[in-house]
Amino acid sequence: MNEERKGLIDKITNSDIWKSIFRHGYEKTGRRYTLQVLQNVWLHLHPPRISRHALNFRFTWCMGGITFLMFLVTAVTGVLLMFYYRPVAEYAFRDVQALEFDIPFGMLLRNMHRWAAHGMVISVMLHMFRVFLTGSYKKPREFNWAVGVILLLITFFLSFTGYLLPWDQLAYWAVTVGTNMARATPVLGHEGPFAPADIITQSNDVRFALLGGTIVGPSTLLRFYILHCIAVPLVASLLMALHFWRVRKDGGISGPL
């Protein structure tokens, strides 16, 4: 029986189709382990080998990886949510209600999206804390730390733009409070210091540019939707690629050497 099964497995893994997909064999050698990483598009950002201490959970806290995982979860659940959601003031709230009550697993989908987003904010902050505590921003990783700071801001901004989309009281007023700050921007906000009163008004300052109006309204909803679903994730993806690439180019994960 066992012999039979082994023969079958061999037959499958030696077939032309299988070999066209997976180019490495399955022998337990260093060469195969190396090829498995090098020849896989999803794994090839990893080096073939790393120092043993990089496996240590106590050292890395695994927070960078968790942040990326949370981003992937929000991307997948976010795309699914987009099938049911229209960023129009008349529909937005009703669509979220429909997600909760009518659509199979709609509530679970929304929960996962929201909690993964919150989780991402927590893990990205802890990731920064860990990187600071281990002095991992020091030469030659200065630039990657700067990219990381921008990614931290992007995480906040992604979460913040998403906060408005349910279009309920919680969303509306949290975003009102958050964006009210922009009107106090020096020079560029109509209530900020040094703003020329006859030029900068409440309908052309930075807050107006952010909201698409003088208060949070339908055009804000559309703006935040596009920022949340397309513009910011795109920038985030590009910077993440840069961030991961630089981790490797700057000598891999930091260690005492």
Place this chain on the structure above:
Amino acid sequence: MDNFLLLITKPDNVPILAMLFLIPFFIWLAYKQARQTDLTGVPSDAALNDKVYVWPYLCRNEFICAIIIMLILGVWSIMIDAPLEEMSDPAKTPNPSKAPWYFLALQEMLVYFDPWIAGVVLPGLIIVGLIAIPYIDINPKGKGYYTIKERPFALAVFSFGFIVLWIVLMIVGTFLRGPGWNIFMPWEYWDPHKLVPLTNVNLSYLFGIRDDMTANFFGFAVVAGYFALGPIFYFWKLKSSKFLQELGLVRYVIVSSLFLCMMALPIKMILRLAMNVKYVWVSPWFNI
């Protein structure tokens, strides 16, 4: 008390509740490893040159970690529903109106500074300061391992900023700020009619200055003195030291300015809470 229970079990506050445990846990974990390093010295090179294959060793770890996190997220998503209040109404302002929880430290700053400082200048400086860290911290030690002894100043400043000025203020903003943005202790009832007399006065007033022009110059002198005297004093004291030679004047000015900007928040908090100081510097264009 019922109100507080309601508050801490709000679905959106779960992350903050989680952080009440996560932050102390990770501080403890880092501290344990830092003390180990400080006692026994930096781990030797031999152990670190020990390389392992990414497949299967690292990939296995990543996979296990991903499964555990997805399990936690799955349970969290099944157990707790995302909040949805009534439909938005621009005519109905809730009291208190709170920003999302991760911005509450910024909103907390609004109590102590005008919006242009609390909402624009200080957040901008936080970003600039964070990016500047690797370029102004010239200490080559403590790279890639936990330690306290080798970089006490950097750790103290960052930990103070992150833990006290970011996390603690966030928790205060979430759990203790009620209607009218007044402080309510957990056992207190959130009374929307609570009146807190505003008896704050400007710093110049405390010093007996009543004339606007004099007050303006007095405020300018205090703020300028705050940013100049300390740095000049230390510069004069340390000017021949090796540390300052390596740091250089430009870096020294940046470090001291950023540090003093950060400390302006706790100083203003103390001035406000202990002495009812409203503004330190009142000028015709802005107030600080």
